[in-house]
Amino acid sequence: QSVLTQPPSVSGAPGQTVTISCTGSSSNFAAGYDVHWYRQLPGTAPKLLIYGNNNRPSGVPDRFSGSKSGTSASLAISGLQAEDEADYYCQSYDTSLSGGVFGGGTKVTVL
């Protein structure tokens, strides 16, 4: 059971928008810690996708956007493309665990 809760899977047709939720608690998001998102293609290492709740590293298209409010965060992928099929993870820090925490991961499928 992950400290940060994500849906196991989401799907959408090409061109649509999908949203991945990440639910935290008073010991992480509500304590003021920021959320980061990573994308992982099969058999490869995770890659930073969104940092600081809603910021994109250089090279990440603006189809990807993030938000955070209270105990929840979300990642939106607009204009869904076949290449967006991957696993997506949210990540933050938890004061009760005194360490980093990841969401359980969400598999995005393009129909």
Add this chain to the structure above:
Amino acid sequence: EVQLVESGGGLVQPGGSLRLSCAASGFIVSTYEMNWVRQAPGKGLEWVSHITTSGSNLDYADSVKGRFTISRDNAKNSLYLQMNSLRVEDTAVYYCSRQSEYYDSSGYLFDPKPMDVWGKGTTVTVSS
């Protein structure tokens, strides 16, 4: 080129030990906070351990506390994970990662720092 390369994984029996290494290039390991993150087969990412730039603060997930030790060799520009008393449930791909400072337009430093560089991982299999 900024790069992390893990090594040292392999097959070990329950109760055994392994030492993972993570060689950094293109940056100085001692100037960044570093982590080990693992991924069991078919499962999600799990944070394992963290070391601060000073090396004075070491953090561990409850699942490995007392059995794993993170360390760093500045001369070799490398990060290590000593794993003792290994269990079947420690079977995973182990990644080392770098945390970097990122700021917003007002100068706010995002906390925690994001993991912006990852190695390709090394596989640890604990089985009899």
